[in-house]
Amino acid sequence: MRVVSLRRTALGWMTALLAGIGLAAMLAAYVLARGEASDFLDGQLRQVALNAGPGLPDADAPPAADQDPEDQLAVSIWKDGRLLRSDRGVDALRPERTGYADVVMGGEAWRTYATANGTTMVRVAQREVVRTEFARNAALGALAPLLLLIPLSWIVVGWAMDRVLRRLDDLVRDLAGRGATANGPLSPRGVPAEVAPLVEAMNGLILRLQAALDAQKRFVADAAHELRTPLAAMQIQVGALDGGRDDRRMALAGGIARASRLVDQLLRLARLDDDNAGSRETVDLGQVLLDCVADHVVLAHGKDIDIGVDIETPVRIPAVRDELTTLFSSLIDNALRYTPAGGQVDVTLRLRDGKAVVAVRDTGCGLPPGSASRLFDRFFRAAPPGIEGTGLGLAIARRAAERHGLSLTVENRRDRQGAIAEVRPQS
Template sequence: MTSIRLKLIASLLAVLLLAALALGGATYRNALLETQALFDYQLKQMALSLRDQGEIPPGSANAEHDFVVQIWSADGRALYASRAHAAVPTRAVLGFADVEAGGQTWRTYSVATFGRVIQVAQPRQIRERLAADAAWRAVLPLLLLAPLLGLAVWWLVAHALAPLARVSREVRSRDAESLAPLSAEGLPEEVAPLVGSLNALLQRLGAAFDTQRAFVADAAHELRSPLTALKLQVQMLRRAPDEAARAEAVAALAAGVDRATRLVEQLLTLARNEPGSREPARQPLDLGALVRQALADSGTLAVARGSTLELDAQPGVRVRGDSAGLAALARNLADNALRHGPPGTVVKVIVAREGDEAVLSVDDDGPGIPEAERAQAFDRFWRREAAHGGSEAAGGSGLGLAIVRGVVQRHGGTVQLATSPLGGLRVVCRLPALPPSIDEP
């Protein structure tokens, strides 16, 4: 984990160092150019002055800047040298020239006059040293300011991050049940979006926890009734006076176990399709074939209730989805229509393609649901007394349509309730369809 404060200070010092290096380099270059021009001018003026005077005045050489004067005759014989024993250039090139002598580079200016050659020379390192001194004088104040700037940045960053530290302390001091929004008062513009996102997350978590608590409470309430019934049926079985009464009690107990099992299975299916639960693997599926296989499980219920279950599936209707979830969708639609209608109910399931949508619709000729109550029908554990032996008498749990809505929404589709042409309820589920040529995930 990195520290913003240390990162900013390190970045500032790095920028400061680069600026100092750039300033020093620029200063050195400019100073070197200026000293070159100045000393070249002096070299030339000294040589021309000696040429015009015709004699060598005392102190012609400048000891401060290491100027050296040499004069040769026309045949190359040395006539004068301001430093007789110094390692100085031994040849002259008319005009300006850089000459190597004595392990260093000399800058020279030579002029010919009256059968003589006059040369004024200066070591180049004098110029480079003066340029380096100028660059160092420019950089030194920045280097001296670096610690002060580091402390100033440390304080400024600490002051700027104080609201974030306050938010951190507030979050750290909360318990697991505290999901109230964090205060955004006094936060910098750059930090406010982070706190806003955290508050949105806390709001979603609060809603999810509320939903979970309500779900657990409702589930506990719904399970209490079948478990109590099972307990009573066991007591009746124990008290059965004869074989006929015992057989009747066993049948009632088995039916109660079936109802409790179905309720638990529906609760698990609903939990798997809750928002935020783990997303199952999806693959291309033939919706008609999947629905046909799922409805095989509902055939037994249709026979037991003397009802008719029909399937009209258009071939080649394909979707990308979770096979278990879509099978539960089809099964719950058929079971709802069969259980909430009277014996002899006709249930028709249709799978078709409409444009870029796969449509699964279920029609029945049962009592249906009034339009005013259809919005509530998708709520968990919502029941409505059905006519002619439906609803709880048939073992309804009030979870079927809630499961349908959860599965459809997780597949990016929509579900609607309407009046069926058969006279009962029509449930229409629309899912994104795959092109017929898509065969692989």
């Protein structure tokens, strides 16, 4: 598998960018400097020609050569101490020494060169601004392409880094979309070499976490399974005891019943936490609701609660029937436990915007303030004192809903006291 190095990619593209900018700068400086030098040297040729033959007419020299007056040479000649000629109105004082010199004449800086043979002295002068102009133009010519380096480097290097880091975006989306029970390793394909060790370490962590979760699930399932048999035996033995409605016997029987229910819920939760989903089939949602309500009719009548079901239209969905039954049975059982005698529990199936919505409404005590954020935590109970429960009903319901891509919400009713639980497809 080919591994892409983030460092080598960035350096490679940066080197290519700088090399291209350097070549462009060299070419631009060459073209600009050559143009300036050509204009200047053409002017020099013309000036030498005119000065070599005093009195000759100005030939058809190109006008561009003399467009810059400061480029022109100023020639002064002295013979036997007498000034024969002086150009451009420069200082007519005879220089004291020969050779190169920097002088100020007429308020301007000049670069001069003087030579003499005893009786005759010639001085050629040129403004310093010419040299400054050459240097400035050459510098600007070299700087102009370099000024493009910053925005071009942002574009080129940003594009190169985006290509390399695009795989990291895929990795982030993979991590964000994983559930708590996801155990597949992260794919290292296309990941930069510098990030590959991090991906390998994360894969190792995923494997260790999955092993710990599997061990926890096995423990809960095994413990719950092993507890079912002795609890069932205790129920039989308590039922066989003499003593009529002895309070201690009734309390013991109630405790065993609660323990049996807790074990049963733990087994359900362990099965729902298992990644191996059951076989799905097309399920009649309305029929599942009717069966769940029928299973709780005895409990509702025992508490003098009016329970009903209203199915607006038949709906069929792909689902695991047992898990769907667990979902709605948990919600109905929870509503019955929190509704006092004489209350009402209604189960409805409606279509909203073409999507099936199941609602379980009760007239119970409702949700206490501040409990909404913890409703689905395992073993959390928002019930007031005196109401039995294990705190697993809503946790089981939500886990079953998640396995079917459904959304479960529980909130207080707005029309009257009580709570409403709604199950709908996730948007």
